Amino acid sequence: MLHDLPVLRRLHGRPARLLRRWLALALLLSGCIALFLPASARGAPGTATVVSARDLPAGTLLRAGDLKLVDVPDDVRPHGATSQTGSVEGRLLVGAARAGEALTDVRLVGAAIPGSGDPESSTVPVRLADAGVAELLRPGHRVDVVAAAEAGREASVLASMAVVAAVGGQGTEQDTGPRGGRTGSKGPLVLLSLPSEVATRVAATSLERPVTVTLR
Structure with a gap:
């Protein structure tokens, strides 16, 4: 019986060694997984x-x-x-x-809207001569503002690379001729972000002459 004691001791210590080995292997695998996981x-x-x-x-x-x-x-x-x-x-x-x-x-949109921290720009409300053009516009579009030709005056570009800030959702209005006939439609108000030095000219001209835009 005594000669069996070393064997029993070896058998008695084996579960502990196996457990330590499995724990070491588990830690190694966990480290490898963490290493290759994304930062998130x-x-x-x-x-x-x-x-x-x-x-x-x-x-x-x-x-x-x-x-x-x-x-x-x-x-x-x-x-x-x-x-x-x-x-x-x-x-x-x-x-x-x-x-x-x-x-x-x-x-x-590339520049802040005036009144929100950009002193070099202004927002100008413009009612375009053609309602169909306004329907094509979306916030962020860049446009050139054009005054239509009338009464001996040629069409002229009032501003280049204006940014569409917003397009009003109101229904279209129609111009009325001197005898009550319909001469054309006007679209909803379009807010345009412009450099301050040309904003006043665009606003004033839009009250005197039909104004439209060309898309960039």
Whole structure:
């Protein structure tokens, strides 16, 4: 019986060694998995990113309440995203955005709308001569503003590269001739973001002559 004691001792110690080996193997596998997981799955800290705080329709003039900062892992953070809410406030959203969507530079009109921090631009309401043209416009479109020819005056370009800020949803109005006949229709008001030095001229001319736009 005594000669069996070493064998019993070896058998008695084997479960402990096996357990230690399995634990070491499990730790090694866990480390390998964590190494190859993306940063988002590992819970790695990201970069503060401006996202929409709620669902936003196209043409929204972004305010502080429309925005929030969240940490986005660098490996999934889109190019053109920003960490500064101040660089987004006062700008127009070109397309609709879902809540939590990162607001990149291509989703925003290039310049802030006047009254929201851009002293070199103004927003001018213009009622276009042709309702059909207004229907083609969307916030963010760039257009040239053209005064139509009339009464011996040639057509002239009043402003280039204006940005469509918003298109009104009112029904079209129709001009009435001197005998009550319909001479043509006018579209809804279109808000155009323009450099301040030409905004006054566009506003004044639109009251005197028919105005239209050409799309860039």
